[in-house]
Amino acid sequence: MDIYTAIQTLLNRAVQLHLMVKEDEIYSRNQMLAILHLEEFPLAAEERKNAAIPDLLEEMAVYASEKGIIGDLDIDKEILSSKIMNVLIKKPSEVNGTFYEKYQQDPKAATEYFYRLSQNSNYIQMKHIHKNINYKLESPFGELDITINLSKPEKDPRQIALEKEKRQALSYPRCLLCVENEGYNGRIGHPARSNHRTIRLELTDERWHFQFSPYVYYNEHCIVLSEEHRDMKITKGTFSRLLEFVEKFPHYFIGSNADLPIVGGSILNHDHYQGGRYEFAMENAVEEFRFDVDGFPEVTAHTLKWPMSVIRLRSENKEELMEAAADILEKWRLYSDEEAEIIAYSGETPHNTITPIARWKDGHFELDLVLRNNRTNDEHPDGIFHPHRDVHHIKKENIGLIEVMGLAVLPARLKEELEEIEAYLLGGTKKVQGYHSSWANEIKARYEASICKETVQGILRKELGVKFLRTLEDAGVFKRDLQGQQAFRRFCLSL
Numbered sequence: 001m002d003i004y005t006a007i008q009t010l011l012n013r014a015v016q017l018h019l020m021v022k023e024d025e026i027y028s029r030n031q032m033l034a035i036l037h038l039e040e041f042p043l044a045a046e047e048r049k050n051a052a053i054p055d056l057l058e059e060m061a062v063y064a065s066e067k068g069i070i071g072d073l074d075i076d077k078e079i080l081s082s083k084i085m086n087v088l089i090k091k092p093s094e095v096n097g098t099f100y101e102k103y104q105q106d107p108k109a110a111t112e113y114f115y116r117l118s119q120n121s122n123y124i125q126m127k128h129i130h131k132n133i134n135y136k137l138e139s140p141f142g143e144l145d146i147t148i149n150l151s152k153p154e155k156d157p158r159q160i161a162l163e164k165e166k167r168q169a170l171s172y173p174r175c176l177l178c179v180e181n182e183g184y185n186g187r188i189g190h191p192a193r194s195n196h197r198t199i200r201l202e203l204t205d206e207r208w209h210f211q212f213s214p215y216v217y218y219n220e221h222c223i224v225l226s227e228e229h230r231d232m233k234i235t236k237g238t239f240s241r242l243l244e245f246v247e248k249f250p251h252y253f254i255g256s257n258a259d260l261p262i263v264g265g266s267i268l269n270h271d272h273y274q275g276g277r278y279e280f281a282m283e284n285a286v287e288e289f290r291f292d293v294d295g296f297p298e299v300t301a302h303t304l305k306w307p308m309s310v311i312r313l314r315s316e317n318k319e320e321l322m323e324a325a326a327d328i329l330e331k332w333r334l335y336s337d338e339e340a341e342i343i344a345y346s347g348e349t350p351h352n353t354i355t356p357i358a359r360w361k362d363g364h365f366e367l368d369l370v371l372r373n374n375r376t377n378d379e380h381p382d383g384i385f386h387p388h389r390d391v392h393h394i395k396k397e398n399i400g401l402i403e404v405m406g407l408a409v410l411p412a413r414l415k416e417e418l419e420e421i422e423a424y425l426l427g428g429t430k431k432v433q434g435y436h437s438s439w440a441n442e443i444k445a446r447y448e449a450s451i452c453k454e455t456v457q458g459i460l461r462k463e464l465g466v467k468f469l470r471t472l473e474d475a476g477v478f479k480r481d482l483q484g485q486q487a488f489r490r491f492c493l494s495l
């Protein structure tokens with residue numbers, strides 16, 4: 001291994017990909033030498049053909065670790081890679097300058113530029129993300145997306161132990177989403193972000209930031225976050241900002257997780273949204289029940305054929321749409337229907353909230369309001385409107401924004417477990433994980449005649465989709481049966 005050819009190749013790649021200009025080569029090379037504790041450079045160092053940035057970075061990290069410049073934990077290597085890439089990309093103000101220059105011509109060109117940059121800078125590690133298993137699945141509700149998430153590498157037990165030890169020791173940056181992550185070195189328990197950049201945005205006269213998710217679960221999966229570290233809160237202001245965002249970026253949808261535990265996302269303590277350039281099944285769900293929202297003549301409203309309870313509002317009038325959504329939110333927060341098990345409050349504790357999603361479509365603003373309730377009872381201690389126990393072997397995590405729209409993000413363990421079940425169905429092995437056994441046996445009985453090597457994967461995937469729809473139905477506040485749909489209409493007609 002020759003560290004010098006690795007350095008030269010990485011510099012050449014950075015120029016080819018327009019991360020930096022040739023004029024900065026000597027300067028950047030010297031910065032890299034310093035990071036790698038090198039004092040000289042052979043000017044004849046050649047470039048290596050076909051070497052990609054992530055591979056070069058990995059090689060440098062291994063070199064640094066072997067030379068004792070850094071430790072040998074994954075986080076040590078990530079910090080080093082991130083620091084090296086930081087040398088090769090522009091400062092935040094310059095990235096913002098280029099972004100807005102392109103934005104003046106075409107918002108699409110701006111987001112495409114920033115998406116490419118976020119990948120080329122190795123902030124989004126596509127090498128890991130390509131390990132995910134993704135497929136589409138026909139269903140009565142349209143084409144669902146299934147992802148088995150294999151992109152988060154298994155952590156070294158030594159690193160986990162150190163993370164436990166150091167937890168809460170520092171509170172800077174205050175969370176994973178805070179703007180203070182931009183350029184942050186990283187440490188045990190906090191990711192390396194030297195190569196991280198965000199785009200400054202103004203939404204409802206507040207300062208917000210645009211970035212991509214490092215895990216990109218779908219095309220151009222972005223995060224829009226408040227400059228202020230403050231709790232998630234669904235308000236009229238939320239609707240206003242979502243609509244303003246799609247007005248600025250009409251080729252993106254954007255939505256927010258709900259603001260209560262159980263029905264919200266994993267981060268409730270930093271106000272943020274998620275969007276992207278992707279069409280989920282829910283977007284194409286068909287209209288079911290049309291109704292009027294009193295006082296908002298320019299807004300049309302209907303429910304959707306979807307396993308969860310969704311009201312879709314549409315209007316050309318952004319202000320009126322926002323007001324109508326705020327009105328529905330206010331009424332939903334107070335709404336109880338004991339027949340449908342929906343109770344708005346337990347004492348002072350609120351249970352009702354909304355997962356909203358906004359789009360600009362066919363000359364209209366569109367706002368989907370997904371009704372949520374996070375109450376628990378003795379029968380369903382994890383949540384009445386949360387995946388029930390009998391589907392926990394597939395998914396027990398919250399049904400957040402991404403699942404709501406029709407993309408199942410499933411845990412890595414399922415890859416091997418599904419392979420085990422396939423072998424079991426083919427009669428090869430006698431055993432599957434205990435929590436899958438009744439499911440596996442039921443599939444075996446039902447498909448007895450048609451299971452073979454060629455069909456087994458398709459059957460299992462289809463059944464996995466059925467289970468995912470069940471988790472969404474569990475999370476739906478108004479059930480899909482006649483009684484549930486009547487209850488849904490009662491609510492709509494009260495608006």
Ligand SMILES: [Zn+2]
Pocket residue numbers: 174175176177178179228229230269270
């Ligand atoms: Zn924060």
Ligand SMILES: [Zn+2]
Pocket residue numbers: 388389
């Ligand atoms: Zn149940």
